Amino acid sequence: MAPVRFTRKEIAQRNSEDDAVVVIDNMVCDLTRFLLDHPGGVEPLMELAGKDASHAFHEVGHSEYARDWMQTFVIGEVVEEERHAVLPWPPSVIDEQAERRELRGPVGESPWATPLLLVLVAAMLSLYLYLWPEAL
Numbered sequence: 001m002a003p004v005r006f007t008r009k010e011i012a013q014r015n016s017e018d019d020a021v022v023v024i025d026n027m028v029c030d031l032t033r034f035l036l037d038h039p040g041g042v043e044p045l046m047e048l049a050g051k052d053a054s055h056a057f058h059e060v061g062h063s064e065y066a067r068d069w070m071q072t073f074v075i076g077e078v079v080e081e082e083r084h085a086v087l088p089w090p091p092s093v094i095d096e097q098a099e100r101r102e103l104r105g106p107v108g109e110s111p112w113a114t115p116l117l118l119v120l121v122a123a124m125l126s127l128y129l130y131l132w133p134e135a136l
Helices: 008-012 032-037 042-048 054-060 064-073 093-104 113-131
Strands: 019-024 027-030 074-078
Touching (some): 008 019, 019 032, 019 042, 019 054, 027 064, 032 042, 064 074
Antiparallel strands (some): 019 027, 027 074
16 A cells, blocks of 8 residues: 655644654654643744754654654645655764773773772771781
């Protein structure tokens, strides 16, 4: 079955809370049922209703989950002759956090872990020798 195709003029007319449609990467998404559930509120979606929201969607840094979830709202695509270049996906906040964890190493490891561990061992040894000097 061929996908439903919309002109940008048709999309521009669908800009009310009863019929809120946006374009993201040439895909037409009906966000009407999502307006009240959007974590950022209704306002950001309504500002973009009837328009191409690709730049705004990419700029926010949505998670991979949000990117996948967006697919559930797709109702069609922009007609071939009115398509725009698709923007590359920037890393999401979650992707960046995972990358930082990967660079740091195992969970909980930090550049201060080894020096702090050595200080803790030295402090405990000093306390042991202070409390039980005959141990030497």
